[in-house]
Amino acid sequence: MSKLDSKIPEGQLDQKWTTYKSKVALVNPANKRSLEIVVVGSGLAGASAAATLAEMGYKVKVFCFQDSPRRAHSIAAQGGINAAKNYQNDGDSIYRLFYDTIKGGDYRAREANVHRLSEVSGNIIDQCVAQGVPLAREYGGMLSNRSFGGTQVQRTFYAAGQTGQQLLLGAYSALERQIGLGTVQMFSRHEMLDVVTIDGKARGIIARDLVTGKLERHFGHAVLLCTGGYGNVFFLSTNAMGSNVTAAWKAHKKGAFFGNPCYTQIHPTCIPVSGDHQSKLTLMSESLRNDGRIWVPKKKEDAEALRTGKKKPNEIIEEDRDYYLERRYPAFGNLVPRDVASRAAKERCDAGFGVNQTGHAVFLDFTFNMKEKYGRTEATKLGIEKPTDDQLKELGQAVVKEKYGNLFDMYAQITGVDPYEQPMMIYPAVHYTMGGLWVDYNLMTTVPGMYALGEANFSDHGANRLGASALMQGLADGYFVIPYTIGAYLSAEVTRMSAEKGKTDSIDKVKTNHPEFEKSEKEVKERIDRLLNIKGTKSVDHFHKQLGHVMWDKCGMARNADGLKKAIEEIRKIRAEFWKDLRVLGSGDELNTELEKAGRVADFLELGELMCIDALHRNESCGGHFREEYQTDEGEAMRDDDNFAYAAAWEYKGEGQFELNKEELKFEAIKIAARSYK
Amino acid sequence: MSAGNMNLTLKVWRQKNTHSEGKLVTYPISGISPDMSFLEMIDVLNEELINKGQEPVAFDHDCREGICGMCSMYINGRAHGPKRAITTCQLHMRSFKDGDTIVIEPWKAKSFPIIKDLVVDRTAFDRIIAKGGYISVNTGSVKDANNIPIPKDKVDEALEAAACIGCGACVATCVNSSAMLFVSAKISQLALLPQGQPERNSRVLSMVEQMDHEGFGNCTNTGACEVECPKEISLENIARMNREFVMASLTKKKKKNTGGGAG
Numbered sequence: 006m007s008k009l010d011s012k013i014p015e016g017q018l019d020q021k022w023t024t025y026k027s028k029v030a031l032v033n034p035a036n037k038r039s040l041e042i043v044v045v046g047s048g049l050a051g052a053s054a055a056a057t058l059a060e061m062g063y064k065v066k067v068f069c070f071q072d073s074p075r076r077a078h079s080i081a082a083q084g085g086i087n088a089a090k091n092y093q094n095d096g097d098s099i100y101r102l103f104y105d106t107i108k109g110g111d112y113r114a115r116e117a118n119v120h121r122l123s124e125v126s127g128n129i130i131d132q133c134v135a136q137g138v139p140l141a142r143e144y145g146g147m148l149s150n151r152s153f154g155g156t157q158v159q160r161t162f163y164a165a166g167q168t169g170q171q172l173l174l175g176a177y178s179a180l181e182r183q184i185g186l187g188t189v190q191m192f193s194r195h196e197m198l199d200v201v202t203i204d205g206k207a208r209g210i211i212a213r214d215l216v217t218g219k220l221e222r223h224f225g226h227a228v229l230l231c232t233g234g235y236g237n238v239f240f241l242s243t244n245a246m247g248s249n250v251t252a253a254w255k256a257h258k259k260g261a262f263f264g265n266p267c268y269t270q271i272h273p274t275c276i277p278v279s280g281d282h283q284s285k286l287t288l289m290s291e292s293l294r295n296d297g298r299i300w301v302p303k304k305k306e307d308a309e310a311l312r313t314g315k316k317k318p319n320e321i322i323e324e325d326r327d328y329y330l331e332r333r334y335p336a337f338g339n340l341v342p343r344d345v346a347s348r349a350a351k352e353r354c355d356a357g358f359g360v361n362q363t364g365h366a367v368f369l370d371f372t373f374n375m376k377e378k379y380g381r382t383e384a385t386k387l388g389i390e391k392p393t394d395d396q397l398k399e400l401g402q403a404v405v406k407e408k409y410g411n412l413f414d415m416y417a418q419i420t421g422v423d424p425y426e427q428p429m430m431i432y433p434a435v436h437y438t439m440g441g442l443w444v445d446y447n448l449m450t451t452v453p454g455m456y457a458l459g460e461a462n463f464s465d466h467g468a469n470r471l472g473a474s475a476l477m478q479g480l481a482d483g484y485f486v487i488p489y490t491i492g493a494y495l496s497a498e499v500t501r502m503s504a505e506k507g508k509t510d511s512i513d514k515v516k517t518n519h520p521e522f523e524k525s526e527k528e529v530k531e532r533i534d535r536l537l538n539i540k541g542t543k544s545v546d547h548f549h550k551q552l553g554h555v556m557w558d559k560c561g562m563a564r565n566a567d568g569l570k571k572a573i574e575e576i577r578k579i580r581a582e583f584w585k586d587l588r589v590l591g592s593g594d595e596l597n598t599e600l601e602k603a604g605r606v607a608d609f610l611e612l613g614e615l616m617c618i619d620a621l622h623r624n625e626s627c628g629g630h631f632r633e634e635y636q637t638d639e640g641e642a643m644r645d646d647d648n649f650a651y652a653a654a655w656e657y658k659g660e661g662q663f664e665l666n667k668e669e670l671k672f673e674a675i676k677i678a679a680r681s682y683k
Numbered sequence: 684m685s686a687g688n689m690n691l692t693l694k695v696w697r698q699k700n701t702h703s704e705g706k707l708v709t710y711p712i713s714g715i716s717p718d719m720s721f722l723e724m725i726d727v728l729n730e731e732l733i734n735k736g737q738e739p740v741a742f743d744h745d746c747r748e749g750i751c752g753m754c755s756m757y758i759n760g761r762a763h764g765p766k767r768a769i770t771t772c773q774l775h776m777r778s779f780k781d782g783d784t785i786v787i788e789p790w791k792a793k794s795f796p797i798i799k800d801l802v803v804d805r806t807a808f809d810r811i812i813a814k815g816g817y818i819s820v821n822t823g824s825v826k827d828a829n830n831i832p833i834p835k836d837k838v839d840e841a842l843e844a845a846a847c848i849g850c851g852a853c854v855a856t857c858v859n860s861s862a863m864l865f866v867s868a869k870i871s872q873l874a875l876l877p878q879g880q881p882e883r884n885s886r887v888l889s890m891v892e893q894m895d896h897e898g899f900g901n902c903t904n905t906g907a908c909e910v911e912c913p914k915e916i917s918l919e920n921i922a923r924m925n926r927e928f929v930m931a932s933l934t935k936k937k938k939k940n941t942g943g944g945a946g
Contacts, residue, residue, distance in 0.1 A: 080746065080750050132822060181812040246746075485823075544730055596798055
């Protein structure tokens, strides 16, 4: 029998959440005050959950490694947030958002969770607007929408190119309000280094004060991990430098199963790598694909001339350009989902059509829409009958500037090239991880009392996430799901507490004096000492870069069995070398950024192996997981629904040993089909 | 791949902790590529220091795309370096010349104590927000978003103020270490929107009170903060905050004088 119980409620799909909400056990206000909740991470999921739970009366502690909760990497999300509001009257509905998300995820997500996500999506927009989040408006004062990949409706809400920032600052302000009211205790510059479990239940965490180096014990009746994704296992990604898997990985080692670790999203429109010094990659929002056309030259000699600087992009005439997305996918064109767009770029570059020095770049060109769409409209508005080419360009540029100005500026800053004059050069880069801790319908991991929210869990995006859905999921989990589902667990805790009331050894009295806290703290301390005492010759980054190379080459956009087997060997070797030859200077009782990085990379070195194991076992191609052995004659991903229509949940069995558990995915509301955007 | 060819002299502020003395330490560095970001250049320095067995320079940074507000640093005496409207992480080495000397220091302001090297404590900003930088609305108790129509220009103006990343460059740049640009940006955002009206008066009074309590100085209209702000937050916000403060103070006094009848 499977160890996994997804706890999906009975009933018709569109009634499950409503019924669940009206039946789930509640915790009365007096009892809430005696229940403590630890929230790790202060991004969209963490901040929204912490603020909402505190509003409800729980005692909440929040931890983040940055100097302020407002820095969490949700802040960097640019493009937008989806919601099934149908404000544009273009046929959107809860069902359609649900359908697009399931299809976008290549039929590898859990129906019930995705439907719930779609149901609460509208509430998120209402909530954010009420908080004063300045989402874009039309002249009539109504909210504005734009299009994103993988959909044919306009359902994406946005705040210029800084939607994540505005939504996060909304959640942050709600969180700060609770901090001001004393219902949330905030611990910034703190890193969680272990989850403490007692009798199989999560009871708190060990955190390190990053300024003093002191290890602290924090008790909680429940622990929420809202710690984001693990894209930095590739060293280069669009993630923030500090984004890491440590909290999720410690939880995994304490019994939480890891779901679909190999599902990584490679985002098609990022600024290409410029050299070996590169520390991170920068995304150019997917919203740019609304107005940009992606192309490479049709002729190899043109590509060669572009690479050596003998030709400028504007010198390639229209007939000699290959708008390969429009050619291959006429129905969706430049707005195909991310995995499809990324693979198509790789295919063209591998075939020798790449346009920058390294041969790893394609053009994202705004000229057409700038002149023909915006320039002409503006000219008409101004009554210019026969606008010249220069006029069209000038008028169009002003519109493009208003829409994407900050992105264009950022591009110019990083590359030194003016994107108003030359088309952007872009290439896919690691961006998001659909995999994460396996959770049930309640968002609880396989460890009772331990939850995972937002990108840290695996639940909603299947094998590929659609654009503008990460913000939606983070806030759905935090504002609207966990406040209900946590009641199912905590109400039972209340019963237990009252039964144990007289007992002096009850956990509610013993709290952090319990031997398990002591043991956990000792283990954390030993690991820190171990890292400091290797006293080898190589820096943390040295090993991290090595790992990144292996992951990108063999477990990146395309994978095959031979490569993955080799990758596993190589990662083991790097890991062994890391523990033999790492150099971390300084001590453990001060601010020591190298020590912080060392701990995180040590965990990446274990996770990387599991990602390869997962990718190797999944003998099919789906979403972001593309196995070269499993593709159609046209190079499209080929799923194997008979054998792989399940979520893989890996159980930790000791270093380098993982046991596979399967959660069968049943599709009742949607007919599982080949995923086509043609 | 761009080969590095710049040679530079770095003078970097090194300070073990809050309580110790700090000083500028000189490090020559070579092989720097103009395509590197400024922080990648420091990465290179740190790698070299580690290889030599010396402790790397501690500095705050995270997103490296100009939005998290974590990176700071004075570069040659200017917050976020020589270019306008960008953060340190967006600054690239092509803004410097071969042979340049670059002085790198932490924010220096009484309310931002140095933690180590280039890392400072900016939690005072969070404490100001906690005193009113929000709209008191609980999750779930709201109506449909389009029920509150908001003129486009108002929202756009609110967004310009809300674009503040809380990096602290304004404080660091100001001769008085004033936090008024930061505080006024939040006050403006919420004062411009209909949702922010109910708490308009109490917000400005309590946030300003906390700002003073944290030891930030007053504004003397030098305008330096606006020049150095990586998000080009306008001085007009400070003017608006002053108006809001006066209005709120007057309303408050009136209430006291009437003996709290409506109280």
